[in-house]
Amino acid sequence: MTLLQVDNLRVRYDTPRGPLWAVDQLSFKLESGEMVALVGESGSGKSTTALAILGLVPYSGGTVETGEIWYGGRNLLALDEREFRKLRASEIALVFQDASAALNPFLTIGLQLAEVLEVHRGLSRREALKESARALGDVGIPDPESRLHAYPHELSGxxxxxxxxxxxxVAKPKVLIADEPTTALDxxxxxxxxxxxxxxREERGAGVxxxxxxxxxxHATANRVHVMYAGRVIEQADAHELFERPWHxxxxxxxxxxxxxxxxxxxxxxxxPxxxxxxxxxxxxxxxxxxxxLATDRCRRERPDLSGLRRAETGVSLSSGRRAACFEKERVAGAHAEAFDA
Amino acid sequence: MSALVELVDLTVAYAERGGERRLKAVDGVSLSLARGSSAALVGESGSGKSTLARALAGLVEPEGGAIRFDGREVASLSQAERFALRRRVQLVFQDPFASLDPRLSVEELLGEPLEIHRVGDARARRARSFALLEAVGLSTQDIGRYPHEFSGGQRQRLAIARALALEPELLILDEPTSALDVSVQAQILNLLASLRERFGLAYLFITHDLSLVHQMCERVAVMYFGRVVEENDVAAFFREPLHPYSKALVALARRAADARTLLVSAEAPSPFDLPPGCSFHPRCPRRAELGSRCVDERPALERLGRERAPSVACHLLDSERAR
Structure with a gap:
């Protein structure tokens, strides 16, 4: 089942040096139970895409110029802020990177968790706290009932x-956006x-x-990968195929x-270089x-679109919908085929 | 090979912010670093690896023990001698966006250390700046530019050039690539490898990235709560790490299937509430094998043979050797 579908997303930022498109022509699908990765370096557009799915592009000073993001039969980009707010955290949630920045130091852990449930699921404080203790236990925090009363600084990192x-x-969102979820962690x-x-993903079909x-x-965790460069997807493939035989x-x-x-x-x-x-x-x-x-004159003039391999004789499977945006991808893919034959 | 730097039973402690407790960030560490060699300190956050590096660079005062440079104890040096010693040990930090003063031009950034140490006149300093730019792969035309005009990788090159200005013998590199884009990290590591060959530098890397250690270093020391638990040759370390904690770190870095079984708990205890005996015992899957010895008695770091042999602080190895 498709949980989320991004179609032809284009995000613009106006800067002192003129407009730039942080994301352009981006389309991808997220299926239930699946992990789709957006990989790229700084300026690749991967984090802007995450912001767009969370409806936060306007808050970052950007504009969604074109595109649709479909979730549950609705185009998220057509929702007003009030409607979007209902979805955020309850249906589509961000897994934060930096715990010390994202938790409120003045509220107990229990209140911060319970608030999500009171707002989004309409639970009473008492029910919400009970559910919060269960959520803490689920993530492996020992003695969760007593930890509800702890302030963030009283917990270990x-x-x-x-x-x-x-x-x-806690609100069992269907879509999780995990932006560098482990970089700051041991x-x-x-x-x-x-x-x-x-x-x-496995127990309740959430998509990540x-x-x-x-x-x-x-490579170790995702099912499918979209490699981004300068705001565009330049290659998309199943994770094991991508790294075994890259096309781009x-x-x-x-x-x-x-x-x-x-x-x-x-x-x-x-x-x-x-x-x-x-x-x-x-x-x-x-x-x-x-x-x-491998750049040729054509690469210096013309921008390649995403497409499959032109020849079948490279021995690379064409069934997966793999695509790359490169005029020379047959040479890259062929080089692996030779390496494998040798 | 004579030792360039020796740490003898070094201890560095901090007072808790707003509290009365003291935290031994470095707790009785003895290590030596050979001239021209490349070594790494690895460990989780809070292991004391950065504090150790700062003490070595003279940025924090040790509470106990000694740092010897060329066999001379740093604490016994006069102020002038200590100032002169600063030239020989330089630091490169993780984030070149934060470590370079944005108001200084490249020429000022590279000339400043020379000026502080009164090396050469203005003309000689300018010539030295050109040579440094060339050495780190930047253009001499960059001399009048400012840090914000450079990409992250170029800024790190600039930070390395500045660190090299005074012709140090030791560079301490604190996570020198972790703030850089993946495609640029390899450029910086290759540059560091060439500079070491060219100038005979010694490197001490402070890192949590074991692939960097594998690529760049000959020796590695693993720290856990302020103490060294293993010191080993890098190839041997990756072939067969000896301390149970090292085994877990290597398995995690390799994404090995058994990585989850090598630590009882993913989380380390609070540094203010360290367990008795071996600090690692609550997370050690083999803690019960020697009865209560690991809880009762703190293992000392012991060398398992002659000079270049590994050192390990673990009762298990001790008892295996006794057998």
Missing amino acids: GQRQRALIAMSL PAVALAVLDLLKRE VLVSHDLELV PYTAALWRARARIGGERQHRLAAV GAPAELTALPPGCAFHPRCE
Whole structure:
């Protein structure tokens, strides 16, 4: 079942240096129980997409120029703020990154959780607190009834993070937006958070949009991946296919460039030259061409759209709806095919 | 190889904000760093790795123990000698957006350390700035520009150039790539590798990123609540980490299937309420194997052989050796 469908989203910001489109021509679907990842570097548009799904683009000073975001038979972008507010937290919730910034230090954990339930589910204070204790227990906080009375600073860092996740999950939202949910966390706590998100997907069919720059994380946890560069999706594929045989030179280069633990140490890493594209000064043609070793004259003139491979003989499956926005993707995909044959 | 820096039973403590309790952020650490070598301090947040680095750079005063540089105890040096020592140890921070003064031009940023240490005249300083820019892969035409005109990766290059201005022997690099875009991180690590070869620098990385350690370092020390629990050769460490906590960290970094079984609890206890005996015992899956010994007695860091052999602070290894 499709939970969320984003169609042709385009978001503009007006800056002193002129308008820029943080997101352009973005479309994707989120199915029940699935984790879809938006990966990219700074300026790729991944976080702006998350803001758009939460209806927060106007608050960030931007404008949704075109596009529709469908949820439960309604286009979210056509809702007024009052209607959107009802959905936020109860149906579509953000999993915050930084617990110390997102919790109110003057309110007990119990009141902060209960408030969500009172507002969104109309529960009484008493019922809401009971439900809140259950939510804290669900995320692995020991002795949840007594923890309801604790203030944020009285919890350990890891427990604060769990309490915050409990707050995101307490109203059982169908769609979870997780923007870099583990970057600030120690590795064991990060793993526990990922396990919690997985449980929400498996036990009640929640869908997760994971926004991240961490390719290893995405590879290990997401079902489908949209790689973004300069506001556009440049490659989309199932997670295991994407990293095993990338079609876009940017995806391939990012994956090769990372330091890794397994195997022999490399003398030097396979670095990608240059810096991520500046949205206020995009080059003509493909935005990645100044950093791409395969770039041709055509890439410098013309912008490629997302499409499948032109030839079937590369041996890459065409069934999954994989697409990449690159004129040379057959060469990239073919290079892997040769490497595999050899 | 003679040691460039030696820490002997170093302790650094902080007073709790608004409270009376004291926290030993570094608690009796002994380590040595060879000239021209590259080592890493790893551990979770609150392990004391950054505090140790700050003490080494002379930014916080140790409460006890000694720091020796070239065999001479830093505490015994005169003020002038300590000032001179500052030149030899430089820091590179995580966030080049925060660590570079936005009001200073590249020329001022690179010239300032030279001016403070009264190295050369204006012309010599300018020549030195050009050489530094070239060394870190920036253009000499950048000399009049300001930090905001650079990308994140270029800013980190600039921060490295500034750290190199006084020809230090040791660079302390505190998460030098974690604020950078993924595609740029490899550029900076490659640059650091080349600079080390070219200038014979020693590096001490402070990081939670084990893939960086694998790529860049020869030795690694794992810290847990202010103490070193393992010190090892990097290749051996990744092949077979020895301390139960190291095993968990490596398995987590590898996303190994058994990573969840290697820690009893994902969360560390409060630093103000440390468990008795081995601080790691409440999270250790093997804590019951030696009866109550891990609760009763704190294990010392012991070397398991000769000079370059690993050191581990764990009763389990101790009892295995005894057998």
